[in-house]
Amino acid sequence: MLRSALLNVMIKAARKAARTLNRDFGEVENLQVSLKGPANFVTSADRRAEQILREELSTARPGYGFLGEESGRYEGSDKTHTWIVDPLDGTSNFMHGIPHFAISIGLEREGTIVAGLIYNPVNDDLFTAERGKGAFLNETRLRVAGRRRLADSVIACGLPHLGRGDLALGAREIAAVQPQVAGLRRFGAASLDLAWVAAGRFDAYWDHNLSPWDIAAGLIVVREAGGFVTDLNGQEATPTTADVLAGNEMVHGEMLKTLKAA
Numbered sequence: 001m002l003r004s005a006l007l008n009v010m011i012k013a014a015r016k017a018a019r020t021l022n023r024d025f026g027e028v029e030n031l032q033v034s035l036k037g038p039a040n041f042v043t044s045a046d047r048r049a050e051q052i053l054r055e056e057l058s059t060a061r062p063g064y065g066f067l068g069e070e071s072g073r074y075e076g077s078d079k080t081h082t083w084i085v086d087p088l089d090g091t092s093n094f095m096h097g098i099p100h101f102a103i104s105i106g107l108e109r110e111g112t113i114v115a116g117l118i119y120n121p122v123n124d125d126l127f128t129a130e131r132g133k134g135a136f137l138n139e140t141r142l143r144v145a146g147r148r149r150l151a152d153s154v155i156a157c158g159l160p161h162l163g164r165g166d167l168a169l170g171a172r173e174i175a176a177v178q179p180q181v182a183g184l185r186r187f188g189a190a191s192l193d194l195a196w197v198a199a200g201r202f203d204a205y206w207d208h209n210l211s212p213w214d215i216a217a218g219l220i221v222v223r224e225a226g227g228f229v230t231d232l233n234g235q236e237a238t239p240t241t242a243d244v245l246a247g248n249e250m251v252h253g254e255m256l257k258t259l260k261a262a
């Protein structure tokens, strides 16, 4: 498959960072772990992976800005481009030895995400998208699922937990959605939840309190696969949208009604 120079840069950086993540995942029990907040672990693996991504991306595109979960924001000399990076999305999974986590890289150009990559280094699932060029899982073009009814849909979500999120709202939302759908899932990596909507594995996904690095890449991967990504009022999501709903047109619309009423 012929890929653009831009995607090649992103893929090379992700594969290099993935090598250290995979090594650290193999030794997860020996990792030095520090607490950033309740249930919010920062591992040395996060930081190492982000360092590699920053070096690789800034060597290939000097001047672009960088916003990373671990190291924060760096202004570049080129004010029109910013990499938005989560070096390890799904930290709790990683820490618990659950092989469901990803590297997420979005490229923002003048406020719009123009390229995205989401890579699970354990199973080698590589999701990519560029504006106007479609979304792919490895070499295969992606299209959101065609299901039209909630009754046939498998829906992914985030869940509030100790020290994080609005437990009462979460309980109301689950109570509203649960009886209407074929299945609910909470897999714990926002970037992969979005990628899996793009791949038609999930019919929709919603979550609260997300950060730009959780969704930057996912926004374009879902949209290039023909899906919708909005806030919970139905407005187009941007990287700074915290409460997010993604899905195909029909299921997205049904979920929006259900969540608004919760």
Ligand code: IPD
Residues within 6 Å of the ligand: 086, 088, 089, 090, 091, 092, 158, 159, 187, 188, 189, 190, 191, 207, 208, 209, 210, 214
């Ligand atoms: C988290 C995951 C999770 C989502 C949280 C994120 P992290 O990212 O994406 O699925 O529900 O809101 O913070 O901390 O594992 O990079």
Ligand code: CA
Residues within 6 Å of the ligand: 086, 088, 089, 090, 190, 213, 214
């Ligand atoms: Ca994240």
Ligand code: CA
Residues within 6 Å of the ligand: 046, 069, 086, 087, 088, 089, 090, 091
């Ligand atoms: Ca992270």
